[in-house]
Structure formats: C-alpha cells, structure tokens
Amino acid sequence: MNPFLDERWLAAHDEYHRLEDYQGSTPRWCSGCGDHTILTALLRLCRDEQLPPEKTVFVSGIGCSSRFPHYLKTYGFHSLHGRALPVAEGIKLRRPDLHVFVTTGDGDCCSIGTAHWIHAIRYNMNLTVIMHDNHIYGLTKMQASPTSPRGLKSNTSPRGAYLDALNPLTTTLGVANVSFVAQAADWIPEVLHQLLSAAYRHRGFSFIRVLQRCPNYLPTHFDAWLQDPNRILLLTHSQGLQADAALARIYRNQCEHDPADLNRARELSSHPELMPIGILYRNEQVPCYEDVRRRTQTFTPEMIARVLDEEFDQFTVEPWVGAATVAEPNPPAPARATSPSLNLEAGPAQPRLEPASEARS
C-alpha cells in the first residue's frame, strides 16, 4: 500500500471540483484582453465536465495566448513557439487516459507551426485545440500575423499588411481527416462556452478558432462586429449550437447549418462579409491516430525478453563445431572494443522514486 494513498488523498480524489480548484496563478494578460474570457470559459468547462486536474494537461506554444497553462491548476506544458501540437500528440499517444488541450495563437499555429497544424488535423488525435486569433502578434509587440487582414498596420507593416489573410477555417476544412471545426468570439461568452463543450466532447481533433480581442495593440479591430451584431452569422442546429432567446434577440442573423455538411461549411467560412459563429463541421467517424496506433500489448520485461530472443534468433550465428579448434598458434584476439565502457558504475539511484505503480493507460 502506498503510504501516500491515505484518506486525505482519497478524499481529495472524490472531491467535487469547484471553479476555483482549477484556477492557477493570476493571469498577466492586459485588462480587456480576450484571453481572460477564454480562460473563464475553459474553467467552466473543466468544472462542468469535472475533469480530474491531475488527469488534465494543457499544452501551449509561445505567445500571450500560450501563457494559458500557467493560469490553470491542471498539469501544463508551455513548450516552444509553434510546437504545442507535436508535444500534445506525443502525450496523447502515450497516455490516451489524459485529457489533453492545446492553446495556441494565430502566429503560433498558422505561421511557425503550420506544418504541425496541417498534420495534426490529419492525425486526428483526440485533442481539443483552441486557437486564439487576435490577428496580430501580441507577445512580441505587434507584428503582422498570417491572419492580419490586408492593410492592417503593424510594426512590420507600417503602411498596412501587404497580403490577404490566411483563413484558418477553410484551411482546416481542406485537410484530409478533418473532424471538428468551430468558430467562436471572446465577446460572446455563452456561445464560446457551448462551443468549447462541444469541442471537448467531440472524439477527435477539435479545432476551435476563437476571435480574440487584443485591446493593447488593436483596440478597435473587432469593433465593427461588436457594434453591428448583424455582421455575425450564428450557425444553429439541433446537433450544433442552440441559441436561447436572449442570444437570438441580439444575433438576429442566424442560419440552420448541419455540421455534417462539409461543402456548406467551406462556403460559410469563406463568406466575405459575415462572420460565422458555431459548429462548422463535425464528423465522428474519422479514426483517431491513437486508436489506430493503440498498443495491443502491455509492456512487460518478459515480453521484451521474448521479442528480443525471437529477433536475436534470426541474427544469431552459432559457431560451427570446428571453429574452436585453432590450427595454428594464433595471436590472441586484441582487446575487444565492447560494451564494458558503457557499463556505468552505479550512479546516484533514481532520486526519491517511490515504488512505482503502472500507469492506467
């Protein structure tokens, strides 16, 4: 019996997790930053789903948005700029028992991490990916992002961004094995929360782009949508977003969209004027990479020994009986360049590792 597995721990385990239980250190985002709302929505999600904090991992890249894991009290991995997805994939492949979330920015995901983003869609691992899209690089102080609209003035495009923006929705919808795409906006928290839940509950790679205000660098950038709710198109469906009366009063521009309809999803996401909010696409049938690659065997030393033996058998050369008889006095074999150099003297034992119990995976 593990000495630490006492009542206190068991109680801690069975405890109902309140919102505060998921709160980490105090966020250092600017006031009014959209990231705050996204954090609140995710705290709610963790609470509503009662995710065991020790079984939950938030993985991020680098950027303002990628500070996210520090502000939660779950396991977190604040990795490298652009590389959150492969890190999360490695975690999920090895530990399908963990709930793995990825928070990433538009520069992180759609610029430096593009290759990983595209391939992550194709791997379709069961991850919830929240892409905070503020149309600008925040952490590095206002450079153009791939999602900056043409003409947007930034420190690297003082006369306005030169190129048309990359559309993360149509891009995601164009990749093989896409299985969940949604769009939310930080200023409609009810919808954000609903969509995050749907994303979390989808088994597969759930990509949710959240339009996120950066009042520090682009204080008025989303004003047009804030001030004119009619520029927003709510996508509702019995299998998708449900707009309650209060919401419906503000966002009159609604349409029924069946998340199974991929072509329509692509059309809606490339609309020149309207900003679709809701579930664009969902397909539960796409296989997950971690299932495809699921281990059929539990790893034991005995099994390793057996496999090694089988393999060694194939490569073994048994010296022939005559081999031992050295006809001529032979010079002794020179000192062999073998492994003893690698037989380390016992180094410090593994520091303080308790008798380990096998992971539940």
Place this chain on the structure above:
Amino acid sequence: MVSNETSAPGGRGWPTNGKPALELKEHVVEVISDSGEGAQKCAQSFAAVAAKMGNGVWTVEIIPAEIQPPARSMAGASGNRIRVGSFYVTNGGDQADLVVAFNEQVLLGRLQAAEIKPGGIILLESKWATDPDAQIAHTYCEVRDRLRSEGYCLYEVPMETECLKCVSDARRGKNMFVLGLLNSLYSQDLDISQQQIVQTFGKKGAKVVQANRKLLEAGYQWAEANLDLKFRIPPAGITEPQIVVNGNTALALGIIASGMEVCAMYPITPATSASHYLSDVFEKAGGVVHQAEDEIAACCFAIGASYAGKCAVTITSGPGYSLKQEAIGLAAMGEIPLVVVNVQRGGPSTGQPTKMEQGDLLAACFGTHGDAPKVVMAAACIEDCFYSMIAARKIAETYRLPVIVLTDANLATAQQPFVRPKFQKEWVAPPIDQSPVPPGVRPYEWEARTGLSERFIPGRPGGIHTLTGLAHDRQSRVAYDPEVNQEGIHHRSLKLAAFQQTLKPPGVHGEDEGDLLVVGWGSTRGAIEEAVDRLRAEGEAVSALHLTFLWPMPSGLQEILRRFRKVLAVEASWCDRLEDDLVTEDNRRYSNLAWLLRARYLVDVDCWSEVKGQPIKPGSIEAALRSRLAGIPHRSLDPALTPSI
C-alpha cells in the same frame, strides 16, 4: 605468411583437388556488381559463413550514390567489402586483397577509389569479352589487359556460362555461384553455405532452394577445377553464439531492450534503416514508431511522450539534428528525459548523405542556444550501438536530461558479430510512477549537491504544475527574478557534475605513457587501435585513448594526456593543415575532438583528419602517425619497452 599444406575442409566429401591452401592471417574481400545482381547477398552470406567458421568479420556496404545507376557504370558499384580475420576484427581494414566483379566498370570504380590493393587478386566475369556490342567487348578486353599489365592477378570467370548450365536466368543466380567459388577459395565448409541458402531462400520454396544449391556447388566445383588459388584463414577462437547485424539494427534492438516505448522520427539517410527495422518489430514489444511530419515535430513528439511516460527516443542524422536543437534545449530546460540518436553523415547541408563523417560532435555538445546541459556519448562498434541505447535511456531518466548518442554511416551499415546479449531486467525502464506526490514536494526540488529532482509525470495527484521552457523556480513558476534564473541554470549544470562523478576513466590502449597518444571517439576506434598496434609492434611508444563519453568527459583524462609527449586527435571531421600557406597556429581550425580537449585540458592537442566519406583505414592512420612521430625528437624507440603483438 606461412604456406603450409592443410587438409582444406571443403565439407564432408567435397573434393578439394588436393590443392595446398595458403594460410592467411586475414583477407579483405570485395564482391561488387551492378545493383540488383545480388552481390550484397552473396557477400553477406560469405561473411556469415566466415563467422560460423569462427573467424573475426567486419563487413562494409558498398552503396551506389544513386538509386538506379545505369548498368555497367563506375559509379554504380554495389556490394560489400568483407574483412575476414583469424582474430577479432574491429574495422574494415585497408585496401581489398581480392575482388569479385560482375563487370569491369564497377571494378574500375573501386580501383579509381583506390580501394583495391595494387597487384591484388581480381576475379572478373568474362562474358563481356564476347558481348554482341563490339564497344563493350572492346572496353572489357582493354581493361582486362591493362590491369594484367599493371600487375593485378586477374582471373576471368565465365559466371554467366556456368550459371546457365544450372538455371535459365543467370543474372539472378550469379551471386550464389560466386558464393560457392569463395567457399572453395577460402576453404570454407560448403555445408554451412548450404544451410545459409536454406535460411535465405527457404520461404521461397524447395525449387528455389534447389536451384541455388546447384549454383553454389557449381561455383565451388568450378573454382576447384579452374583456379590455382586456395586460402585458409584459421578461426579466431570465437565459440560463443554471435549476433550479426549492422549498427542501425543494433540500435533498434537496443531501443527495445531499454524499455523505451516511443520512437519518433523523420526519414533521413543513413539513420532511417534503424526505424525501418524498428517499425517492423517494435509493436510486438508494445512500442510505437511515429513518423512525424518533420524532425522538429519528431523531437517534440518524443518530448511529449517522455513527459507523460517513459523516456522516448528520436533518431536522425546531421540535418535533422540541426532542426531538433531548439527542442533539445526545451528538454534540457524542462528537465525531460530524452534520447536523441544522430547517425552522422557528411555535412554541411545535404553534404554526403550516404557517406561517413564525424562532424557533429561540437554541434551535439554546444549546438543548442543558451546553456543547455546534456550528455553526449558515442558508439565505437556495432555492439556499442546496442548497449548505448540502454545506457542512454538510464542516464536520461536518472538525470532528467537529453542524452545525445552519436553513431555514423560507417556503423549504420557495417556488420560485426558480437556476443549474443543476455537480457537483463534492469535494462528496462520501470513502469511510470503514478503515485501521489508527497505534500510539499515541488516539481524541481533541486538537491543542493547534485541538482537532481524527482519528475512528476501527469496523472500523479499532488504533482500539478506547468512545465515551461521559460526560466522557472522550483515550483515551475515563471521566474521574473534574476536570482531564480541563475539558480535554475546552476542546478541543471550541477547534474552533469553529479553524472560525471559516476564515470570510469577510460583505459589506455597500450602503455600509460610514451611519445604519442592518439585520441579518438566513435567508429574510428578499431582502425586507430590497429594502426597503433602496428607501430607498437615496431617498438614505437604510441598508445590510443578512445572516449565513449564526450560530454562530460570522465576524470583522469588530463593526467593521461600529460603523460605523453604529443597528443593527436584522429577523427573524420575536418581540421586545417599547417602545410597550407595561410594556415597558422593562430587561425588553424581544429577537428571537433581536438577543440574539446584543448579547451578542457589546456593540452596542446594536434589533430589529423580525413573526410573522404569513407571509414578511415588503419593504413591511412598509420601513415599519419608515422609522420607525426618523425616530428618528435629523441623518441623513446625501444622495442623492449613495448610488448610486440
């Protein structure tokens, strides 16, 4: 070399025509053809038979640079070099003593590369002499006559004609004919080859086996009847079961044996074949090979898998290693165990993808930005490739850091039998710890003396923290305080000191003091020690020192270096030559290891290197050592001091 008559054992009842066999200490044999003609299979079978006969063996692949080079081209030589010895063979040796060539063009390719001994024995397919294409016939005859006049001992072998007596498609049968021929030449037991054929072709059915046996016997008999050559290389006294694999397969087997469960990779020559083999067998042992979208992803994937489970491994070569550098820094900063294998090839850039070089040592030690302490070690032989994975995994997990294992294209494709390992439970990583973390213990509870701390794998209650690549405190909180940053760097660095204390000083090959110490690392070990032995046999006070751990290095090295009048690093990474007009002691670029030794030990280490993309031959090293020795005044050349070998 003594010529003495022995009863050349052709196997039970195989005629030997009573030819006397010349007894040899060793021979280097090459079998070369256009690709697809099976020279490799033939040579590998020959090597396996030699190993079974108890000989020491080292094989080197001869690979054309292109996937489908044109037939009969100098650049298209495909096959193997086999060094067979009456001793434990540690390297590919010098120029070939005997070569079997399926056409004169591939032969010319090897001659041009200076891989064949002047005056060596050549066995050449003769069918080209009567080729319907007059140009071909002419070229063949011209080459044949020229080589004879140059003193090569050239025999024409009617391979095609003889094979057609046994099978209808001679192109696919020549290799077994040649195997039989070599069995006769080297007085090998034909029965062993027969078994070898059953093993190789058994799956293809009795008819195929039968045809190949016929070809084998035909080759044997043709040689007995038509060649006045017969050699015998006495066994080396190897009696234990041996594993015959190349270094990449050994790496893959080592990964399985180490209990690592995830290998993430992106294809790159010459590392890929390790993943090919691993992809085939890893799942049986519960492991996964993940082919990522690029090397950055592969490294990060391995880091993710390590973070959430047992230590994972990523395998690559130079260009891929460059891409992984940032992520290796993350593993160092986050103290995530990680094994990175770099099967080095020629560089920079795309360099020489299929060729051997040792140019990545400094990149491995220092390539990552910032202070990113890591362990760097190198395999020196095929057996090391296997055991290095077990050691690397253990070090990475114990010290929570990345371990870089360097091998190279030479080890990747070379085969050298080694004693079949006996599995030990301790090799395998223990199951991951999911027990609750004791209250009050932090994720980086750096021990003051060693810098070590316990790793909290997700799933452990009470261990919640956010791992970050940012400077952080013991709680893994982002450090805004300059003191905290320094504290982290300090403790991560201490771990290397703690690890270094566990290293044994390496043994000197030869005397502990003398005129010249040759220092090397990686796959050059066998060749260096052989060159040193040759000079020691002449009474020179030369020794060799080979390093397995390059970073950190074991204690005691400085004392060893200082006991020699001159220290020379020998490696396949470029160093400037002082003979060049503009090169001076002030601007000379040293080879990788020389830089390290000079910087660490304040010893005036000289260097000699060769970067021809080929494993360095003992003969080249020998020549270099001779010239360095000549520059040492008043050498202690005393045969009585040095045991002759």
